Amino acid sequence: xxxxxxxxxxxxxxxxxxxxxxxxxxxxxxxxxxxxxxxxxxxxxxxxxxxxxxxxxxxxxxxxxxxxxxxxxxxxxxxxxxxxxxxxxxxxxxxxxxxxxxxxxxxxxxxxxxxxxxxxxxxxxxxxxxxxxxxxxxxxxxxxxxxxxxxxxxxxxxxxxxxxxxxxxxxxxxxxxxxxxxxxxxxxxxxxxxxxxxxxxxxxxxxxxxxxxxxxxxxxxxxxxxxxxxxxxxxxxxxxxxxxxxxxxxxxxxxxxxxxxxxxxxxxxxxxxxxxxxxxxxxxxxxxxxxxxxxxxxxxxxxxxxxxxxxxxxxxxxxxxxxxxxxxxxxxxxxxxxxxxxxxxxxxxxxxxxxxxxxxxxxxxxxxxxxxxxxxxxxxxxxxxxxxxxxxxxxxxxxxxxxxxxxxxxxxxxxxxxxxxxxxxxxxxxxxxxxxxxxxxxxxxxxxxxxxxxxxxxxxxxxxxxxxxxxxxxxxxxxxxxxxxxxxxxx
Amino acid sequence: xxxxxxxxxxxxxxxxxxxxxxxxxxxxxxxxxxxxxxxxxxxxxxxxxxxxxxxxxxxxxxxxxxxxxxxxxxxxxxxxxxxxxxxxxxxxxxxxxxxxxxxxxxxxxxxxxxxxxxxxxxxxxxxxxxxxxxxxxxxxxxxxxxxxxxxxxxxxxxxxxxxxxxxxxxxxxxxxxxxxxxxxxxxxxxxxxxxxxxxxxxxxxxxxxxxxxxxxxxxxxxxxxxxxxxxxxxxxxxxxxxxxxxxxxxxxxxxxxxxxxxxxxxxxx
Ligand SMILES: Cc1cc2nc3c(=O)[nH]c(=O)nc-3n(C[C@H](O)[C@H](O)[C@H](O)COP(=O)(O)OP(=O)(O)OC[C@H]3O[C@@H](n4cnc5c(N)ncnc54)[C@H](O)[C@@H]3O)c2cc1C
Ligand code: FES
Numbered sequence: 110x111x112x113x114x115x116x117x118x119x120x121x122x123x124x125x126x127x128x129x130x131x132x133x134x135x136x137x138x139x140x141x142x143x144x145x146x147x148x149x150x151x152x153x154x155x156x157x158x159x160x161x162x163x164x165x166x167x168x169x170x171x172x173x174x175x176x177x178x179x180x181x182x183x184x185x186x187x188x189x190x191x192x193x194x195x196x197x198x199x200x201x202x203x204x205x206x207x208x209x210x211x212x213x214x215x216x217x218x219x220x221x222x223x224x225x226x227x228x229x230x231x232x233x234x235x236x237x238x239x240x241x242x243x244x245x246x247x248x249x250x251x252x253x254x255x256x257x258x259x260x261x262x263x264x265x266x267x268x269x270x271x272x273x274x275x276x277x278x279x280x281x282x283x284x285x286x287x288x289x290x291x292x293x294x295x296x297x298x299x300x301x302x303x304x305x306x307x308x309x310x311x312x313x314x315x316x317x318x319x320x321x322x323x324x325x326x327x328x329x330x331x332x333x334x335x336x337x338x339x340x341x342x343x344x345x346x347x348x349x350x351x352x353x354x355x356x357x358x359x360x361x362x363x364x365x366x367x368x369x370x371x372x373x374x375x376x377x378x379x380x381x382x383x384x385x386x387x388x389x390x391x392x393x394x395x396x397x398x399x400x401x402x403x404x405x406x407x408x409x410x411x412x413x414x415x416x417x418x419x420x421x422x423x424x425x426x427x428x429x430x431x432x433x434x435x436x437x438x439x440x441x442x443x444x445x446x447x448x449x450x451x452x453x454x455x456x457x458x459x460x461x462x463x464x465x466x467x468x469x470x471x472x473x474x475x476x477x478x479x480x481x482x483x484x485x486x487x488x489x490x491x492x493x494x495x496x497x498x499x500x501x502x503x504x505x506x507x508x509x510x511x512x513x514x515x516x517x518x519x520x521x522x523x524x525x526x527x528x529x530x531x532x533x534x535x536x537x538x539x540x541x542x543x544x545x546x547x548x549x550x551x552x553x554x555x556x557x558x559x560x561x562x563x564x565x566x567x568x569x570x571x572x573x574x575x576x577x578x579x580x581x582x583x584x585x586x587x588x589x590x591x592x593x594x595x596x597x598x599x600x
Numbered sequence: 601x602x603x604x605x606x607x608x609x610x611x612x613x614x615x616x617x618x619x620x621x622x623x624x625x626x627x628x629x630x631x632x633x634x635x636x637x638x639x640x641x642x643x644x645x646x647x648x649x650x651x652x653x654x655x656x657x658x659x660x661x662x663x664x665x666x667x668x669x670x671x672x673x674x675x676x677x678x679x680x681x682x683x684x685x686x687x688x689x690x691x692x693x694x695x696x697x698x699x700x701x702x703x704x705x706x707x708x709x710x711x712x713x714x715x716x717x718x719x720x721x722x723x724x725x726x727x728x729x730x731x732x733x734x735x736x737x738x739x740x741x742x743x744x745x746x747x748x749x750x751x752x753x754x755x756x757x758x759x760x761x762x763x764x765x766x767x768x769x770x771x772x773x774x775x776x777x778x779x780x781x782x783x784x785x786x787x788x789x790x791x792x793x794x795x796x797x798x799x800x801x802x803x804x805x806x807x808x809x810x811x812x813x814x815x816x817x818x819x820x821x822x823x824x825x826x827x828x829x830x831x832x833x834x835x836x837x838x839x840x841x842x843x844x845x846x847x848x849x850x851x852x853x854x855x856x857x858x859x860x861x862x863x864x865x866x867x868x869x
Binding site (some may be wrong): 164198308309331345346347348351352353371372373374375378380384385386387390391393394397398487488535538540 | 608609612617622669670671672673675778803804805806807808809810812814815819821824827838841842844848
C-alpha cells in the first residue's frame, strides 16, 4: 500500500466514525494534478494534465469542509451542487457524483478541464480562504473532471430519455458548447432538432480553438456522437446567412424555433505597422490551422502550410495566447515569447495554463507591448519592436492601466507573430437577419430568457456575451433551451 | 473545370460569390474558389480553377462522378447589380470565370457590356464564346500575342475609358497585379471600379482573419466584407505580399504530392 492509500484509509475510518475534524481536513495535502513530463510533452500533442487517480480524488474530496452555505456554488455559473457531488466522491460513489453534476451541467468532462475555476467556484472556497491562497482551495474542477472521466471509462451507452415526438422543428446554428446543450435539452423534450455548422467538423471552439493537449478532441466527439444517438440531425458545411438565411429556415423549411450559437468572430488586430506582413497570424487562424487542419502533421499528410516557425512572439495574456504559444512549442519553434502589456497578476488565462506554459520554456515578456512589426523586402516578418510599460491607475476593468515608458523601445528577432488580443462579434448573422437587434459591438441583444428581438429566435454564448467561456455558453444554452421548450408548448 | 452537384448552394448562389472546397476532412487545405455559374434546376455549380498548389492539382485529378468531401457556400456578398449605363468588365486568366456571371448579370440588368478578356497565352484563354454571347463588345488580348491582340488588358481598357461614351463602372477580376493596374488606369478617368479579391481563406465566416486586406486604410475581411471592394481603395501591394505567404510550403506540398502521383502526372502531360 502506498503512503497515499494508507492516508486515505485512515481518513476514511475517521470519516465513517464521524470523527473527522476540520483540522484533519485542513491537514490533507492539496492533491497536485499529475502531468506529462515537461520536456517530453513539448514534442507531442497528448493531453498534458493526466487526471487524478481514485485515491487522489477521494483525498481531495475529503479536504472539502461541506460548508452549510456552500459559497462555492455562488461562484458556479450553472450552480452545480458542488458539496453534494464531492461528498459522494469521498464515499466512493462515483456514479452518484456524476448524476448530481449532470443535473446542472451537460459537459463535465469539458468544463472540468477548461473552466477558469480559480475565479469561479474555487475563489470563494472556505479552504482556500483559510490558507489565504486560492490555489489551496478544494480542486473542484479536477474532481469534476475525475468523475466525468470515470463515467466515460464505464462506456455507458445509454441515452437520455426522450419525450414523445412533438413534430416541431428546431434549428441550432453552430455546434459549440452552447449549441450542443440546446440540442440536447430541446431534443429531450421531443422536438426534431437539426444543428447547422459552417465548418466541416462539429464542436466549435472546443475543436478548432482549444488544442488537443488541453482538451482531447475524442472527448468532444463523444458528446456529438451522443447527440446523434439521440436523433439530433447534424448538417456540416452549412453557413446560415449564406447557404440559407434564418428567415428561409423558418419560412421555407418549417423550423419553429432557432438558436443562434455562432460564437465570436472577427479577431482583433492592433492597428500597428506591419500587421499585414507574412508570418503575422491571428490566434484563431494559427490555432485553426494547427488543430482542425492538423498542421502538426505537416509533411505527413496535412496540407495546411502553416509557417515553419522557429522564433515566435505571441501577443496577449489569455487562454488563447497560452494555447497559441504552447502550440508553437509543439510545432517545433525553438524560441517562443509571450508579450503581455500588464503583469502576470492581471493575466486572464487559467493559472494552470500559465504554469504549464512556463514549464514548457515559454519566455514571458510582461509589461511590454508591440509598437510595430518589422519585415524584410519580401514582406516577411523579421522582428517585433516593443515598448516597456508600467502599471498606472486602475481603469474601467478595475485592473491597473499599463502606461508606456517613453523611449524604452527594443526589438526581438522573430519570424512569426501571433496576435491573441480578443475577438469582435461575428457579423454574418446580423448582416443577413433583418429584425435582429445588435449592440454597438455587434453582439446580439437578448432578454433574460435568451430570446432575441425576433419571435422564436434565441441566442447565446460568445455571440451574445462577447468572448466568454464554455460554461457561460453552456449556461445560456440551458436557459435558451428551457425558453424554447416553453415557447413550443404554446405554439 | 467541373460542374459540381450541390443543390443548396446552386439555388442560393449569386454572381460574385464563392465557395470553399476541402477535399478531406482530416487534413486538407481549404481552397476558396469563385463560382463561375450555377444551374439551380440541375442543382449544380460550375467551378474553374488552375492547378497551382497541391490541393488544386488534386482537385484536377478527380474523375466525373467522384465526390468532394466538403464544399461550403455560397460565401461573400453578392455583386451589386443594377443599371449603371455602360459597364466595362475586365478579366485576366482564371479571373474570367467569376467575371462571367457578373457580366451576364450586368447585361440582364440592361447595361451596355464591354468585355475585355485576357490570358498569358492562347491555351489559357477561357470562356471566349460565353463572353461573346453576352457582351455588346468583346476585346480579347494575350500577353504573347498568340491569340487576339498582343497586349495587357490595361491597354484596351484605357482606350475604352477614353471614349466619349465613358463607362459608368468597371469590374476587374484577375491576378492582383492586373487588378492593381486596371485600377490605376480607371482612376485616371475617375471611373468607379469594383475588384474581386481571392485571398487565402480558412473558415470563410469571419472567424480567422487570414483573409484580411487593407482597404482605405482599414483592415477588412474578404470573406464577410467582400470579396468585392472599391478597387481604388485596396492596398494591392500589401495584398500581393500576403498572397506569397505560403508559397514555399505550398511548393513543398505539391512536390510531395507529385512524387506520389508520378504516373498520373505523366498521363496529364
Ligand atoms: C483558443 C481558445 C481557448 C479558449 N480557452 C478557454 C478555456 O480554457 N476555458 C473556457 O471556458 N473558455 C475558453 N475559450 C472560450 C470558449 O471556447 C468559448 O467561450 C465558447 O466555445 C463559446 O461557445 P459558443 O457556444 O458561443 O460557440 P463556439 O464554440 O464559438 O462555436 C460556434 C460555432 O458556430 C459555427 N458558426 C459560426 N457562424 C456560423 C454560421 N453562420 N452558420 C453555421 N455555423 C456557424 C462556428 O463554425 C462554430 O463551430 C477559449 C477560446 C479559444 C478560441
Ligand atoms: S476566411 Fe477566416 S476570416 Fe475570412
